[in-house]
Amino acid sequence: xxxxxxxxxxxxxxxxxxxxxxxxxxxxxxxxxxxxxxxxxxxxxxxxxxxxxxxxxxxxxxxxxxxxxxxxxxxxxxxxxxxxxxxxxxxxxxxxxxxxxxxxxxxxxxxxxxxxxxxxxxxxxxxxxxxxxxxxxxxxxxxxxxxxxxxxxxxxxxxxxxxxxxxxxxxxxxxxxxxxxxxxxxxxxxxxxxxxxxxxxxxxxxxxxxxxxxxxxxxxxxxxxxxxxxxxxxxxxxxxxxxxxxxxxxxxxxxxxxxxxxxxx
Amino acid sequence: xxxxxxxxxxxxxxxxxxxxxxxxxxxxxxxxxxxxxxxxxxxxxxxxxxxxxxxxxxxxxxxxxxxxxxxxxxxxxxxxxxxxxxxxxxxxxxxxxxxxxxxxxxxxxxxxxxxxxxxxxxxxxxxxxxxxxxxxxxxxxxxxxxxxxxxxxxxxxxxxxxxxxxxxxxxxxxxxxxxxxxxxxxxxxxxxxxxxxxxxxxxxxxxxxxxxxxxxxxxxxxxxxxxxxxxxxxxxxxxxxxxxxxxxxxxxxxxxxxxxxxxxxxxxxxxxxxxxxxxxxxxxxxxxxxxxxxxxxxxxxxxxxxxxxxxxxxxxxxx
Numbered sequence: 238x239x240x241x242x243x244x245x246x247x248x249x250x251x252x253x254x255x256x257x258x259x260x261x262x263x264x265x266x267x268x269x270x271x272x273x274x275x276x277x278x279x280x281x282x283x284x285x286x287x288x289x290x291x292x293x294x295x296x297x298x299x300x301x302x303x304x305x306x307x308x309x310x311x312x313x314x315x316x317x318x319x320x321x322x323x324x325x326x327x328x329x330x331x332x333x334x335x336x337x338x339x340x341x342x343x344x345x346x347x348x349x350x351x352x353x354x355x356x357x358x359x360x361x362x363x364x365x366x367x368x369x370x371x372x373x374x375x376x377x378x379x380x381x382x383x384x385x386x387x388x389x390x391x392x393x394x395x396x397x398x399x400x401x402x403x404x405x406x407x408x409x410x411x412x413x414x415x416x417x418x419x420x421x422x423x424x425x426x427x428x429x430x431x432x433x434x435x436x437x438x439x440x441x442x443x444x445x446x447x448x449x450x451x452x453x454x455x456x457x458x459x460x461x462x463x464x465x466x467x468x469x470x471x472x473x474x475x476x477x478x479x480x481x482x483x484x485x486x487x488x489x490x491x492x493x494x495x496x497x498x499x500x501x502x
Numbered sequence: 503x504x505x506x507x508x509x510x511x512x513x514x515x516x517x518x519x520x521x522x523x524x525x526x527x528x529x530x531x532x533x534x535x536x537x538x539x540x541x542x543x544x545x546x547x548x549x550x551x552x553x554x555x556x557x558x559x560x561x562x563x564x565x566x567x568x569x570x571x572x573x574x575x576x577x578x579x580x581x582x583x584x585x586x587x588x589x590x591x592x593x594x595x596x597x598x599x600x601x602x603x604x605x606x607x608x609x610x611x612x613x614x615x616x617x618x619x620x621x622x623x624x625x626x627x628x629x630x631x632x633x634x635x636x637x638x639x640x641x642x643x644x645x646x647x648x649x650x651x652x653x654x655x656x657x658x659x660x661x662x663x664x665x666x667x668x669x670x671x672x673x674x675x676x677x678x679x680x681x682x683x684x685x686x687x688x689x690x691x692x693x694x695x696x697x698x699x700x701x702x703x704x705x706x707x708x709x710x711x712x713x714x715x716x717x718x719x720x721x722x723x724x725x726x727x728x729x730x731x732x733x734x735x736x737x738x739x740x741x742x743x744x745x746x747x748x749x750x751x752x753x754x755x756x757x758x759x760x761x762x763x764x765x766x767x768x769x770x771x772x773x774x775x776x777x778x779x780x781x782x783x784x785x786x787x788x789x790x791x792x793x794x795x796x797x798x799x800x801x802x803x804x805x806x807x808x809x810x811x812x813x814x815x816x817x818x819x820x821x
Contacts, residue, residue, distance in 0.1 A: 335723070335724040342719065360723035360725060363725055365724075408723070
């Protein structure tokens with residue numbers, strides 16, 4: 238039982254019925270670490286141009302789910318399809334699959350020995366074999382869009398957290414991914430820097446990118462997410478539109494979680 | 503000790519360069535003029551503080567100098583007043599012997615430097631190869647990986663002097679075609695065999711010291727194993743291991759003297775010959791001084807790199 242009776246109908250309508258069109262399709266995903274089950278039977282669809290937010294307490298399985306989709310972890314059971322290709326097939330070239338997905342981590346994980354421009358162009362040049370000039374031109378356009386043009390030659394340790402995270406987003410975008418995975422990308426930032434990163438995500442939504450993100454920013458999820466999924470103990474307890482899940486939660490644990498989070502605003 | 507570059511009150515538009523300290527700036531040190539882009543001039547409070555800090559540093563410097571001189575004087579007095587000092591002075595500190603053989607031993611020492619440079623190059627390349635072989639997971643390389651592990655285990659466990667004997671006398675005895683017969687080459691081969699095992703482990707530790715998040719980030723971008731290694735892991739690993747590598751090279755520089763046992767006329771061997779001839783040990787002192795003249799600057803340099811690396815790690819950990 239993954240959703241309550243009321244929401245399962247809505248959730249199914251918005252998601253599971255559109256199986257053919259979903260860009261990302263997760264079915265029965267299961268993952269455990271050393272005997273501890275982190276994800277149990279996750280079903281989730283992300284349609285093209287959609288922004289889907291995963292919410293839930295720490296340890297609920299949000300990050301693990303994203304890691305499984307990007308094949309940074311192998312799944313125990315279930316399938317992940319991206320644009321009709323099964324990513325969980327062990328015969329698949331995992332590097333080729335990862336090239337179709339852009340990931341941004343909570344702790345930025347920029348390459349400290351490379352300047353901003355080289356951080357952004359490394360994957361296009363090496364993994365996608367684009368010529369340096371073309372890669373750099375595209376990277377400069379991306380950096381301009383993210384307000385980082387004057388930082389192109391700086392090294393990551395000279396940038397603020399917000400700037401580093403925007404570079405990380407530029408790096409993820411540089412390979413023109415079909416799907417973006419954001420893993421609590423504002424969680425490590427000082428409060429006054431959160432806005433500049435979320436603005437970028439809002440801009441990406443406007444541009445029609447497909448994003449699956451784990452986040453603690455309920456305000457952002459409310460106005461930017463097409464769908465919100467609430468995870469608890471590795472199970473999607475409730476999913477639906479942002480207004481519905483955040484404004485009128487049906488499942489008791491969603492209500493509990495939201496009141497805990499919103500109390501401390 | 504660290505003399506501040508900005509001892510005099512600072513002109514407002516001229517920031518003091520923190521790179522001016524000889525020993526590397528201490529992190530908690532005060533940086534006068536660090537923020538002077540807004541027309542700020544130091545006021546009375548700051549000038550007073552700086553005066554106080556200068557006075558303190560001067561006092562600390564004087565205490566350090568006085569203690570050093572005092573200790574040296576005490577040690578010298580103890581040595582000179584010892585009953586055997588007359589003999590030691592004649593046997594080890596003979597000025598005439600020193601002058602007579604210095605040139606000869608220096609000439610021999612040049613051979614040590616050459617052996618050091620050539621061996622170092624080979625060791626760096628081979629050590630890196632060993633480390634890379636040991637960290638890759640390609641199934642086809644499994645036998646090479648086992649061989650590399652065995653090699654490292656064996657050659658780290660054998661004393662370097664023993665290796666010099668084994669290679670120096672054993673290899674020519676095989677009478678294989680194409681084996682070198684020059685003791686210099688054989689000696690260098692022994693050094694390379696021994697030190698490559700160490701340096702390979704240093705490189706491997708460096709490769710493992712790069713944070714796993716970096717590997718993940720590279721993987722997430724779609725870089726394959728070798729691209730990740732080449733563009734992300736290796737550059738950071740090398741940066742991390744420069745200080746420990748320098749320490750190994752200081753030790754290698756000294757160990758070139760072990761090749762003396764095979765007979766080539768390097769510093770120690772020349773000193774030994776002269777010392778046996780005159781029954782005077784001063785030539786050994788000459789050789790020792792020559793080694794020190796090279797190793798001390800290397801040691802200082804390694805220390806400086808090490809402290810800089812430590813500072814960098816602290817800075818990165820603080821983020």
